[in-house]
Amino acid sequence: MDDPKFLVYSVLAVITLATLRKALWDPKVDAIPIVGSSKFLSSYWNSVRFLANASNLIQQGYDEHHDVFRVRGRFFRWEYVVCGAKHIKELSTAPEQVLSHRAAIEENLPIRLVIGTAIGNNPHHQFEYAIRTSLTRNLHACFPDVRDEIICAFNDVLHVNSTEWKTLPVFPMIMGVIARVSNRIFVGLPLCRDKAYLQNNIQFTLDVSRSAQRIIRFPKFIQPFIAPLITNKNKGFATAVKLLGPTIENRLSKEREMGPDWPGKPNDLISWFLEIAEGAERTTPALVFQILGTNFVAIHTSSMAFTHALFDLAAHPEHLLPMREEVESVVKKQGWSKAALNSMVKVDSFLRESQRLHSGRAVTMNRKVVAKEGFRFSDGTILPYGALVYVASRATHYDEANFENPTKFDGFRFARERAQHMANHDPTQDVFKRQMISTAVDHLPFGTGKHACPGRFFAATELKAMFAHLMLNYDIKAEVDGVRPPDSVAAGFRIAPSPTGKVCFRKRMD
Numbered sequence: 001m002d003d004p005k006f007l008v009y010s011v012l013a014v015i016t017l018a019t020l021r022k023a024l025w026d027p028k029v030d031a032i033p034i035v036g037s038s039k040f041l042s043s044y045w046n047s048v049r050f051l052a053n054a055s056n057l058i059q060q061g062y063d064e065h066h067d068v069f070r071v072r073g074r075f076f077r078w079e080y081v082v083c084g085a086k087h088i089k090e091l092s093t094a095p096e097q098v099l100s101h102r103a104a105i106e107e108n109l110p111i112r113l114v115i116g117t118a119i120g121n122n123p124h125h126q127f128e129y130a131i132r133t134s135l136t137r138n139l140h141a142c143f144p145d146v147r148d149e150i151i152c153a154f155n156d157v158l159h160v161n162s163t164e165w166k167t168l169p170v171f172p173m174i175m176g177v178i179a180r181v182s183n184r185i186f187v188g189l190p191l192c193r194d195k196a197y198l199q200n201n202i203q204f205t206l207d208v209s210r211s212a213q214r215i216i217r218f219p220k221f222i223q224p225f226i227a228p229l230i231t232n233k234n235k236g237f238a239t240a241v242k243l244l245g246p247t248i249e250n251r252l253s254k255e256r257e258m259g260p261d262w263p264g265k266p267n268d269l270i271s272w273f274l275e276i277a278e279g280a281e282r283t284t285p286a287l288v289f290q291i292l293g294t295n296f297v298a299i300h301t302s303s304m305a306f307t308h309a310l311f312d313l314a315a316h317p318e319h320l321l322p323m324r325e326e327v328e329s330v331v332k333k334q335g336w337s338k339a340a341l342n343s344m345v346k347v348d349s350f351l352r353e354s355q356r357l358h359s360g361r362a363v364t365m366n367r368k369v370v371a372k373e374g375f376r377f378s379d380g381t382i383l384p385y386g387a388l389v390y391v392a393s394r395a396t397h398y399d400e401a402n403f404e405n406p407t408k409f410d411g412f413r414f415a416r417e418r419a420q421h422m423a424n425h426d427p428t429q430d431v432f433k434r435q436m437i438s439t440a441v442d443h444l445p446f447g448t449g450k451h452a453c454p455g456r457f458f459a460a461t462e463l464k465a466m467f468a469h470l471m472l473n474y475d476i477k478a479e480v481d482g483v484r485p486p487d488s489v490a491a492g493f494r495i496a497p498s499p500t501g502k503v504c505f506r507k508r509m510d
């Protein structure tokens with residue numbers, strides 16, 4: 001106690017804690033229940049629990065509170081979690097100037113800090129628009145290319161015959177196939193088969209996500225100082241410019257020479273971006289960034305969903321034959337087309353069920369309250385200005401109020417529901433219900449409402465075509481009968497399929 005330094009540090013510590021407490025205290029917020037301890041210091045223990053396994057903490061909150069609760073996800077701030085159909089609906093329809101999707105992305109993925117200011121500053125998110133409109137509209141026209149790439153890619157990675165089973169790690173293999181098939185539509189041949197280009201897209205997503213996860217653990221004012229120590233700057237972006245840049249230069253120069261509708265113009269994402277890009281968006285770096293951004297949102301999400309589906313198929317092999325018969329009968333009548341996929345009701349149901357039980361994260365639909373007065377739900381609950389909000393998607397999918405036997409994998413539950421719906425109601429209604437692409441307040445793998453994933457139509461087409469192709473041409477079984485490789489629970493909200501989990505393949509025997 002005689003040491004004056006100790007006294008000074010103690011006073012400083014008390015002032016810091018008091019300031020922090022004052023900054024975090026808000027009377028309106030006090031009304032929102034806390035998961036775990038509400039005591040000032042011990043609530044910080046929840047941040048540690050949160051980092052270790054957020055999913056359990058969210059499930060605890062869902063079971064205890066059933067509407068809105070908060071959890072100390074980071075040492076310096078609360079995260080708000082919303083549950084229940086009514087609240088989810090209100091969140092999904094709130095205007096952007098009140099509950100902002102964009103501001104939430106910037107908060108959790110500070111792209112300017114992770115990959116550099118010049119590119120991150122581009123506010124015009126043209127790629128969402130092109131995905132929502134041109135990519136979706138062109139799915140029928142581009143289907144033959146998608147199918148061709150699926151056949152070639154699986155031939156290359158599987159290399160199997162009909163006598164011996166080959167046991168392969170699924171996630172890395174599927175990520176390679178999805179990157180290749182997606183890029184057939186994004187950038188076309190030959191780049192979609194260029195190993196360095198594909199690997200850079202995969203690595204960029206991993207690097208950016210990891211760097212962002214680390215940076216956001218620090219308060220905002222410290223982040224610009226921490227970021228340079230954490231990120232590998234924009235190495236992945238520079239590589240993309242080197243590999244994809246010449247293709248884009250070539251498209252730009254053809255447009256300059258022959259106008260926007262030059263003969264032989266490829267029908268791909270580069271062309272669709274160019275159709276809407278203006279001014280500074282029509283430069284090579286800006287266009288490379290958009291393609292890289294699309295790869296970022298498309299490849300990991302789709303690869304995780306497909307890997308989960310393969311693990312589910314291997315663990316529940318009784319589903320294989322009925323789906324194979326369905327694919328065979330549909331293809332016999334209609335051939336391979338986007339429309340034929342719509343008739344594969346069992347395949348669609350299986351993938352939807354797999355997404356219900358394994359949707360990548362414990363939460364979804366991240367928003368930030370940007371209205372100064374906060375966001376008020378119709379029951380009077382107020383989320384304060386600046387709050388980061390999520391929807392408890394996993395707990396919603398596992399709620400027996402929403403699904404019968406919610407923890408049981410039942411691959412054809414949605415096919416049965418659709419059949420029932422057809423039998424009982426106007427069949428035209430069925431188009432919008434219980435399909436893989438249909439979102440609802442109790443089915444959130446793609447979110448729901450106005451920001452629901454615009455790439456889901458493409459993702460569903462790609463994944464269904466891949467799944468149908470595999471089942472038709474290969475026998476598939478678990479490495480150990482009935483055992484599903486365990487999910488990997490990463491820091492924070494993320495729940496990924498096992499990165500090393502294996503499945504056995506051989507060429508179809510019968």
Ligand code: HEM
Nearest residue numbers: 128297298301302305365366445446447451452453455459
């Ligand atoms: C199975 C694969 C996929 C899953 C599970 C998935 C899931 C999601 C989710 C949960 C959201 C956030 C919704 C919200 O916040 O309300 C989202 C947004 C988005 N996704 Fe996907 N996604 C997938 C594939 C794709 C693909 C293939 C593309 C592009 C081709 C894509 C493009 C986007 C974009 C651009 C957004 C942002 C939408 C906006 O800002 O309004 N996604 N996705």
